[in-house]
Amino acid sequence: MSFDMVASGGNPKSPNPTESVINSKIKVIEGDITELDVDAIVNATNTSLLGGGGVDGAIHRTAGPELLEECRGLGGCDTGDTKITKGYNLQARHVIHTVGPVWHGRAGGEPKLLASCYRRSLQVAAENGIRSIVFPAISCGVYGYPLAEACTVAVREVRQGLEDHPPGINQIVFCCFGSDVLAAYQQATRG
DSSP states (O other): OOSTTOEEOSOTTOOOHHHHHHHHTEEEEESOGGGOOSSEEEEEEOTTOSOOSHHHHHHHHHHOHHHHHHHHTTTOOOTTOEEEEEOTTSSSSEEEEEEOOOOSTTTTOHHHHHHHHHHHHHHHHHHTTOOEEEEOOTTOSTTOOOHHHHHHHHHHHHHHHHHHSTTTOOEEEEEESSHHHHHHHHHHHHO
């Protein structure tokens, strides 16, 4: 899938040149993350890294059994952290696996853990020479994170990540599954 239908994020009225450059690197699309031809897609996974439902299951099914085999050797992953693998049968060359928090109403530090998912994913991307990366709506499915709040965290952390790793990553895409998720990310990128 190409990015011909991609809409830029960010505030078009921004007078700050650095902010304008950052915003020009952020895109929001509705589509299937497993079909995107990029350097890396982010997998919203569980601590075992061995597949599950939602985006995690779709990525594992499309990538094939080699992905599961590589994940078995990684020893799992803590909530808020990331691990990287090859993409195997995916269009993406790498998969960055991150474990988002289950929503408990902020009682377990969920905003901090969700922010860490984005920060660590971007850090791992920069360390591995990844220039284009696609994120799903981490923790917004069965983990129950409120969509609007999760989008705000995601956009804030991605903008900060682009400031922290300016020469490396040149495109970040939020790939939304459903029009409600698309609308929430479009709203968050305008803020």
